[in-house]
Amino acid sequence: MCTSIIFSPKDHYFGRNLDLEVSFGQQVIVTPRNYNFKFRKMPDMKKHFAMVGIALNAGNYPLYFDAANEKGLGMAGLNYPGNATYYKEKEGKDNIASFEFVPWVLGQCSNISEVKELLKNFNIIDLNFSDKMEASPLHWLIADKSGTSIVVETDKDGMHIYDNPVGCLTNNPQFSKQLFNLNNYADISPAMPKNNFSDKVNMDGYSRGLGSRNLPGGMDSESRFVRVAFNKFNAPHCETEEENVDNYFHILHSVEQQRGLDQVGPDAFEYTIYSDGTNLDKGIFYYTTYTNKQINVVDMNKEDLDSDKLITYELLTKPNFNHQN
Numbered sequence: 001m002c003t004s005i006i007f008s009p010k011d012h013y014f015g016r017n018l019d020l021e022v023s024f025g026q027q028v029i030v031t032p033r034n035y036n037f038k039f040r041k042m043p044d045m046k047k048h049f050a051m052v053g054i055a056l057n058a059g060n061y062p063l064y065f066d067a068a069n070e071k072g073l074g075m076a077g078l079n080y081p082g083n084a085t086y087y088k089e090k091e092g093k094d095n096i097a098s099f100e101f102v103p104w105v106l107g108q109c110s111n112i113s114e115v116k117e118l119l120k121n122f123n124i125i126d127l128n129f130s131d132k133m134e135a136s137p138l139h140w141l142i143a144d145k146s147g148t149s150i151v152v153e154t155d156k157d158g159m160h161i162y163d164n165p166v167g168c169l170t171n172n173p174q175f176s177k178q179l180f181n182l183n184n185y186a187d188i189s190p191a192m193p194k195n196n197f198s199d200k201v202n203m204d205g206y207s208r209g210l211g212s213r214n215l216p217g218g219m220d221s222e223s224r225f226v227r228v229a230f231n232k233f234n235a236p237h238c239e240t241e242e243e244n245v246d247n248y249f250h251i252l253h254s255v256e257q258q259r260g261l262d263q264v265g266p267d268a269f270e271y272t273i274y275s276d277g278t279n280l281d282k283g284i285f286y287y288t289t290y291t292n293k294q295i296n297v298v299d300m301n302k303e304d305l306d307s308d309k310l311i312t313y314e315l316l317t318k319p320n321f322n323h324q325n
Ligand SMILES: C[C@H](CCC(=O)NCCS(=O)(=O)O)[C@H]1CC[C@H]2[C@@H]3CC[C@@H]4C[C@H](O)CC[C@]4(C)[C@H]3C[C@H](O)[C@]12C
Pocket: 001, 002, 018, 019, 020, 024, 056, 063, 064, 065, 077, 078, 079, 080, 081, 098, 099, 129, 133, 134, 135, 136, 137, 171, 270
C-alpha cells in the first residue's frame, strides 16, 4: 500500500510513502530537459520539463513511481488493484501506457488546469513495459504548487478525474468512497471531546488526546487515508524550510508501515521502503528510507537541467547514529 500527500504550510510539499514487501532497485532520478522520452504510441518528446523523483532505471528509461517537475507539478502512482483498468488503443486519442503516464504529464504540464486540458484527449492503454514487467494497477494523485490536487482513476466504467479537497490518496476503494468515509470521523479532534454522551455520566477527561481516540490505527488503506488527512490538516504551518520539511515527514511517517504489522505472505511483510517529498516551489527533493531516518536531499537545480542524460542517485539506506560520547 502507499500514501501520497500534498502539504502546503507555506511552500508546497508533494510526495509519498512507498509500501511494499520487496524493493525494485529504485533510485532518485533527475530527468533533464533534453533526455529523449520515447512513447510507444506517441511521438518522442525530445524537449520537456525537467523532473526529479524515484524511478526504476529500466535500460535507460526512468519508470517513475512518483516525481515532480521544474514547474512545480507533482504526480504519484499508487496501487489500485482490482479497479485499475487500461483500455484498448483508440484512434485520434493520445494513447499512453500506464508506465508512461508520469513523464507524459510532467513533461508538458505546468499546473492542474493544464493537466485537465491534456487529459481531455487521453486514453490509457493496456500495454506492459516488457514481458517481464507487467503493467501495475495504479491510480494517481497529481498536485501543483498552488496546493491544488486531483485524482485520476481509470475504472471499468471509464476514466474519472476528481478534484481532491483533502490533498491525499492511499489505495482502494475508489477515491469517491474514501472521501465519503471521512463522514464517519467528523467528530475526531485534536481538542478534548465534549461530553455529548449524557449529562448523567461524569466524564473527567482522564487522558490528554482523547479527541483522537477513534482515529483508525490500521495499516489498511481506508485507515491510512483518514489518519493522514487528519494529521495533515492539523499539522503546524511554520516559517522555515527545515521546520516544514520536518513536519511533512512527521505526517508521512504517521502512516508508515512498520515491519511485521502487515503480513502479505507466509514470511512476507509489507513495510514503508521510502518516504519522499519535493518542495514544488523550489525543486528540492527530500527522502528518508525505512532504515535511514536522516532526511536526504537532492536539489535538482544543482544539476545541468539542459543535459540529455539521466542523472541517478542511489538511495542512502545506511542507518545514521550520532554517537554523543
Ligand atoms: C508496488 C508499488 C505500489 C505500492 C503498493 O501500493 N503496494 C501494495 C501492494 S498490495 O496492493 O498491498 O498488494 C507501485 C507504485 C508505482 C509502481 C511502478 C510504476 C512504474 C512502473 C509501471 C510498470 O507498469 C510496472 C513497473 C513499475 C516500475 C511499477 C512497479 C510497482 O507497481 C510500483 C512501484
